[in-house]
Amino acid sequence: LESEQELLRRARALEEGALAAIFDEYYEAIYRYIYHYTGHVQSAEDMAAEVFQRLLEQLHAGRGPDRHIKAWLYRVAHNVIIDEARRLSHRDHRELDEELASAGASPEEQTQQAILSEQAHRALLHLTPKQRSVIVLRFLEGMDHDEIAHILSMPVGAVKALQHRALAAMRRNLAHLAG
Amino acid sequence: VKQEDLPEEVKKALAAMKEVPSPDPIRQAAARQAFLARAGQLRLQAVSGRQDMRHRKQNILFRRERFPMTTLARALITLVLLSGLGTGTALAADASVPGQFLHPLDLTIENVQQALAFSPAARAQLSLRIAAERADELMALARSGQAIEQGDLLRLQTQLQTTLQDMSQLQQQDMLRLLTQLRDMAGDQAGQMEQLRLNEGAAIMEQFRQQAQNGIDDPAGFQEQHRHGAGWQSEAGTPEPEATETTEPAGEATQEPDATTTLEPARDQDRQQDRDRDQDQTCQPGSVNCPNVTPPAPGGPSGQGGGHGGGPGGNNNGNDD
Numbered sequence: 001l002e003s004e005q006e007l008l009r010r011a012r013a014l015e016e017g018a019l020a021a022i023f024d025e026y027y028e029a030i031y032r033y034i035y036h037y038t039g040h041v042q043s044a045e046d047m048a049a050e051v052f053q054r055l056l057e058q059l060h061a062g063r064g065p066d067r068h069i070k071a072w073l074y075r076v077a078h079n080v081i082i083d084e085a086r087r088l089s090h091r092d093h094r095e096l097d098e099e100l101a102s103a104g105a106s107p108e109e110q111t112q113q114a115i116l117s118e119q120a121h122r123a124l125l126h127l128t129p130k131q132r133s134v135i136v137l138r139f140l141e142g143m144d145h146d147e148i149a150h151i152l153s154m155p156v157g158a159v160k161a162l163q164h165r166a167l168a169a170m171r172r173n174l175a176h177l178a179g
Numbered sequence: 180v181k182q183e184d185l186p187e188e189v190k191k192a193l194a195a196m197k198e199v200p201s202p203d204p205i206r207q208a209a210a211r212q213a214f215l216a217r218a219g220q221l222r223l224q225a226v227s228g229r230q231d232m233r234h235r236k237q238n239i240l241f242r243r244e245r246f247p248m249t250t251l252a253r254a255l256i257t258l259v260l261l262s263g264l265g266t267g268t269a270l271a272a273d274a275s276v277p278g279q280f281l282h283p284l285d286l287t288i289e290n291v292q293q294a295l296a297f298s299p300a301a302r303a304q305l306s307l308r309i310a311a312e313r314a315d316e317l318m319a320l321a322r323s324g325q326a327i328e329q330g331d332l333l334r335l336q337t338q339l340q341t342t343l344q345d346m347s348q349l350q351q352q353d354m355l356r357l358l359t360q361l362r363d364m365a366g367d368q369a370g371q372m373e374q375l376r377l378n379e380g381a382a383i384m385e386q387f388r389q390q391a392q393n394g395i396d397d398p399a400g401f402q403e404q405h406r407h408g409a410g411w412q413s414e415a416g417t418p419e420p421e422a423t424e425t426t427e428p429a430g431e432a433t434q435e436p437d438a439t440t441t442l443e444p445a446r447d448q449d450r451q452q453d454r455d456r457d458q459d460q461t462c463q464p465g466s467v468n469c470p471n472v473t474p475p476a477p478g479g480p481s482g483q484g485g486g487h488g489g490g491p492g493g494n495n496n497g498n499d500d
Contacts, residue, residue: 014222032199049210060221120192139193153370
C-alpha cells in the first residue's frame, strides 16, 4: 500500500482507486474477523460489506479514520456485529457453517475436526463481545495489545485484564462442552 | 500470555478456529462493485444538486459555482462584522468551550445558522454537526481537567434531540443516511468519552446511538414518534428533552431538568449488568451478548436459553467491560 496518509487523503475525496485499494487490502481480514463471531459465511460477507458502506458514508460526511484505517475498520466491524446481534436477538440461532472439512483428511478426521471447530466456536460465542474480540484479535488475527486497545477504545492495561478473564472463561466453557 | 503458553485445550480450540472458509468470490466482487458504485453516487452528491441548476448559479461576478452554504457563511460573517465583531472573534467563538467568554456567541451563531438553513436536509445535517461539536466540547473540558456541569450535559442532550427531530422531517432516504451518520458518530464518541471517564456523556451518546439505530430499523415508527409535537423549534428556541424518556411524575415537571435524570434508568441497569457479566466471565441467559447461541448443556457456564429475548435497550457498544 502507498502511504496510509496519502491513501486516506485520496479516499476522503472518494477517489475510486484509493477506495478500491482499501477494499482489496482489508475486506478479507474484516470478513474473517466477523466470521469468528457469526460462524456463518453469508452473514460475515454481508456484514463486511456493511462495514465498507459505513466507511463511505463517514468519509462523505468528513469523518471516518484520521490515521489508522485498519483499526477504524475493525472498530466499525465490532459495532456492526453488536448491531446485528441486537437485531437477531429474538430469532433462533443459526447453525455454524459446515464448510471447514479439510481436504485430504479421512472422514473420521474430518468429523473430529468439525466437532472440535464447532465446540470452539460455541465456547467463543458464549463470551461477552469484548472478550470475544480480544481472543479473536490477539490469538487468531495475531495483533498486539496496543492495536487491540486502539480498536476497542480501551487502555492497554484493561485489554490485558480482559484477555486474562476471556481466557479463563474460554477454558471453562470448553471444559463444560467437552464434559 | 503468548500463544505457546496457553492451556492445551484452549490452544487446540484456537487452532480449530483458525481455518475460515473463504468468502464467495462472486459475492465479494459484487460487494466491491456496490461499494465503488456508492462512492460514485456520493461523489456526484458532493458536487451539488441538479446538473441543470449549476450553471444558473454562475454569473459575471461569480464564475465558479456558488454553494448555498458559502453564501450563508458570507451573510453571517457580514452580520457579525456589522454588529461590531471581527471575523477572528467569530472563529474564536467557534473554537470555544463552555465556560469561556465567547461560548455564548458560538451558540448564537449556531442558532442563526439553523434559522437560516435553506432546506430540511441542510438543517438536519447542521444539527448533527452542532451535536458533534457539543460532544467534542465536553471531551475538551474533560481532557483539560475542567468540571462538566449539568447544563453542559443537558445542552448536548437537547441538541441531539433536536437532531433527531430534524431528521424525522426528511424523506426516508435522507433520513436513513443521516441516522447512520448519527449512530456511528455517537458510538464513536461514546467510546472516547468512556476512555475519558466521562460516563454521563457516554451514556447520553449511547442513548442517542440506540435511538438512531431504532430509527434505522423502523423508519416509519421513528418518524411517527418524533414528528408528533416535534415542532423543531420550541418557544425557547430549542426543544425540551423527550417527555417519554423521563421517569419524573408530571408534578415535578416545573423543576429544572437534570440531564442525568432524563436518561433511561434501564440503560444504567444494562451497563451495570454488562460489567457484572464480564466479571462473572459468562453470558447471562437472554442477553444480547450471547445472541445466536444454543447453550452447551443445561446448567452450563452460560445458563440456559442464551440467544433469546435480548431487548433493544442493551448497551454493548464499548461498555462490555
